[in-house]
Amino acid sequence: FALAAASPTEPDPIGQSPQIQDGLVIRAPTTCPVVQDGLTSTTFPWTHAPTCLPLVLPAGEHGGRHSTYCVFTNAAFNDGRGISIVTSPESAAELAAEVWETGLGRGRAEQGLWEAREVEGKGLGLFAKRLVDSGETIILESPVLVVSREVLGSVSHSRRRVLLEKAVGQLPEKTREMVMALSRRGGESEVEDIVNVNAMGAKVWDGTSHLIVVPEAARINHACRPNAYYRFSDASLTLTVFSLSPIPPGTELTFSYGFSQLPFTSRTAALKETWGFTCTCALCSSTPSNISASDTRLSDIAGLKASLPTSLEDIPQYIALIPRLVALLEEEGLYAELGMYEEILAYAWSAVGSEGRARAWAERAEVHWGVVAGKDSWEARRCGELAGNVKEHYTWGTWEGDIWEG
Template sequence: MKFQLTTLLLPSLLPHVRASPRNTCSLNLLFSPPYCPLFEQHLPPSQRYHRNVRESNRSSNTSASNTAQPEQLWTSDPFCISEFCVWTDTYFASDRGISIIATRNLAEGVAKSEGYQSARRTRTSSAESQTSPKYEVKALPGRGFGLVANHTLIRGDGVISESPVILAQHDIEDLLGEREIAVLHRVAVERLPQRSRADAAALHGYGGKGSAYDRFSANAFKVYDFAGVFPMVARINHDCRPNAHFHFDKKSFTHRIHAIRTIEPGEEITISYLSHYLTSDERAHRTTSQWGFECSCRLCHAAREDINNSDNRLSRIQSIEAFFLEERQDEITANPAMAEELIQLYKEERLGAPISRAYGYAAKQHALVGDKAKARMYANHALDAAKLWAGPWSKEVAHIYALLAGL
């Protein structure tokens, strides 16, 4: 299918191009890298499309992904504006595909990583590949679509393991304008295989906006130096005190969701979009300003006295953690009682995953006073929670293993 340049690229990017047969050119976004000399001549040289494969190697009627070999990094030529390009691999994750918006060095670094190569070889890197999903996607009153458990899940049970379909370098907004970024995102989505293209297009953007960039911005998660979209994970709604938590597993290159408490059949699966330290007013501001919704969770709709008590507990949590971070700890200044108070505060706040921090502090405090039995007990609790909070390969887990080794 052929498209006209003026209908695909934002008109404001082409101030000198008029929509007439004399100054339009065709783009074939689905079957060849989008390139238009007319578009290029109205961009400064630093932002022109970089063709890394000779024109003689192309055919306007043949898909680049059809001729590429699995051992190659990319299945189509890059589309670039300045140093940022769209790099697409349609073989990734059981042919689910991925588009990466980044500089060449960063994109190749991702594609050559152990986790990425593992996901490229595996047949189970997407949420759709699960033979017996633990959830259903349902329309929920006042919440749009969400994921609902279809059988009992207990703490630690995996819910979803999903690979990204779009990754974008996190600092691109500091270096390119919004219009140029919007073009890159549109191309990134158009180059995905049909199923992933449809999944990305089905997501909701800010204020109901439908551009690829709007949908990406409203649904992306941080992944190291990137932001990434995981279409099924993006369906999970927010709760300030959720029943599930997520982390990115670099070994499998997937976003993993785990239950952090028992979830009953028919109960909605939720995660928190926010830092657990935020007070009620801070959370309300963030959800409305950043995502355009008013949180309807139980905590945000509690009685004012209960909300105030929660805010006071959060303030106390931050004070205790600041003390442990700033003070030079020894057997004289050690305070196991304060660490156990911190654990209780986390429990009262129903912070089931980040409680690993409190257990870690308790382990260190008891170790300082020579109580190795309690130190080991709390360190093991910290290890269990940290695997859900940050992932089994995280620095947090490595630090706890080091602590246990010294006890």
């Protein structure tokens, strides 16, 4: 990309790169000369000329490095919902052509699963309109903003603001209004404040860390024991919000904003420092005895995790420790990790030649992986394969020794 000449210091000019594609509709991809690993990569249809600026990124105590970041917008993506991506030219060049052919056109409130309501002290929240089964998709939608974490970490404040405001400004009007209506904390830059408050972390197609903004999902409030979770597909640019457990009608949908496995005092302090609110979820508003019991379970969970072996030579330790760990996670309402530990236990029982126990734990893991990763995920399928034929699995009978020794 050809960049306008720019000084690394303020004030900042706005750099413009050449138009990649004219018009406001998706047309055939054209080639953009982005050199990456010695090769010329191909980008895909953008409906606006990318705006590019050099940013200064922190590099050690006393230095900084210069990198170019651009705003790439496709205002026609997902039936005119639009998307703006603030990232490096090299990262943008990695986007696959199939992304632009998905034509989502789905996932909105017409599904009838949720509705937005005012929540005292929290603004808008989302509520289930009917019973939502465990693992059921609640929202399936594309992000309207994808922003590199490095952009937000840049010390080039004015340039960073230019890129973010350009990204939102190039979105279709309806989408732009959705973004600007999201919650803020009162930062100096309105758009940057919206991104910091409402975005979710995600790894994208080239392995780099970005933040994504999906306005519908951004309305989901925090709970330390949430009933919903999300996964992001960088292949199709879709966010799936799903239920971790059955959600009765009229119940508020909740995410964990983090720190869920810290004890009460540390957890509430971290939430206050990071997000600026005092948590009033069901757990944090419970009786002192319930909070104390929760803290005890969390301490036991941390201790068990620390005690788990790191070598497959210690299979009896897995068999001894994981059932208690799984029981504590379930009792504490920390469902997202269940599949992982149940799968490990299934392999352990298979290795020592216990077909029934291996199958039982593999079936449990298949269910819980199906919730967290999706029923068609590799995680769920591999557990299903183990449950279906334990003796043909590569782990069967591979451990030698008496599991009751030691």
